[in-house]
Amino acid sequence: MTLEHESGWLVISVSTAGAPDSLRVQAWRKLRSLGALYLQQSVCLLPARPPVVREIRRLADRIRHQGGTARVLPMAFTDPAEERAVIADLNAARDAEYAEVLERLPGLRKELADEQARGNATYVEVEESEADLERFRSWLAKIAARDYFGAPTGAEAREAVGRAAAELAAFEEAALRAEAPGAGR
Numbered sequence: 001m002t003l004e005h006e007s008g009w010l011v012i013s014v015s016t017a018g019a020p021d022s023l024r025v026q027a028w029r030k031l032r033s034l035g036a037l038y039l040q041q042s043v044c045l046l047p048a049r050p051p052v053v054r055e056i057r058r059l060a061d062r063i064r065h066q067g068g069t070a071r072v073l074p075m076a077f078t079d080p081a082e083e084r085a086v087i088a089d090l091n092a093a094r095d096a097e098y099a100e101v102l103e104r105l106p107g108l109r110k111e112l113a114d115e116q117a118r119g120n121a122t123y124v125e126v127e128e129s130e131a132d133l134e135r136f137r138s139w140l141a142k143i144a145a146r147d148y149f150g151a152p153t154g155a156e157a158r159e160a161v162g163r164a165a166a167e168l169a170a171f172e173e174a175a176l177r178a179e180a181p182g183a184g185r
Helices: 021-033 050-065 080-117 123-145 153-179
Strands: 009-015 037-040 043-047 069-075
Touching: 009 021, 009 050, 021 050, 037 080, 043 050, 050 069, 080 123, 080 153, 123 153
Parallel strands: none
Antiparallel strands: 009 043, 009 069, 037 043
8 A cells, every 4th residue: 555645635625506507517527537535525535646636627627617616725644544544445435346347247258158158159249248348448447547546456357357358359259250160260
């Protein structure tokens, strides 16, 4: 677990009172996509890494320009145990997201196995499964982008997506052999 003493932290406070209703949703979505840890309603914490700082500055400007208020305050922990607890909370949130990927991924793998067992290894099935796998890869990339401290379940999720990709490659090879018998040799 790496503590972020060099770059510190950001405390972000947002109020969209008096602004368009859509701004509240935009702010919430952006903060969630960055993996913000809410300390209380409308106040959250993020590590002050350059890409995060850039995104938060943009968000704060958008909020202010649309009639809301935003405060972005640099912060450093004075108690290392508190910082470790926050990092553990952030990791737990990412682990829960990775666990959802792991929970849903067997469905794709089962579908591949079922289609192969039915003798339905076709190009259409390959395309559908590729689209499904790409959604998992995209989902995993979004989680990884906000996994600032290497949540333990991340490696397992990446390995599981890799296994699904290998199974899809084997399925694609079977489809190629089935639809163009001389092409796979």
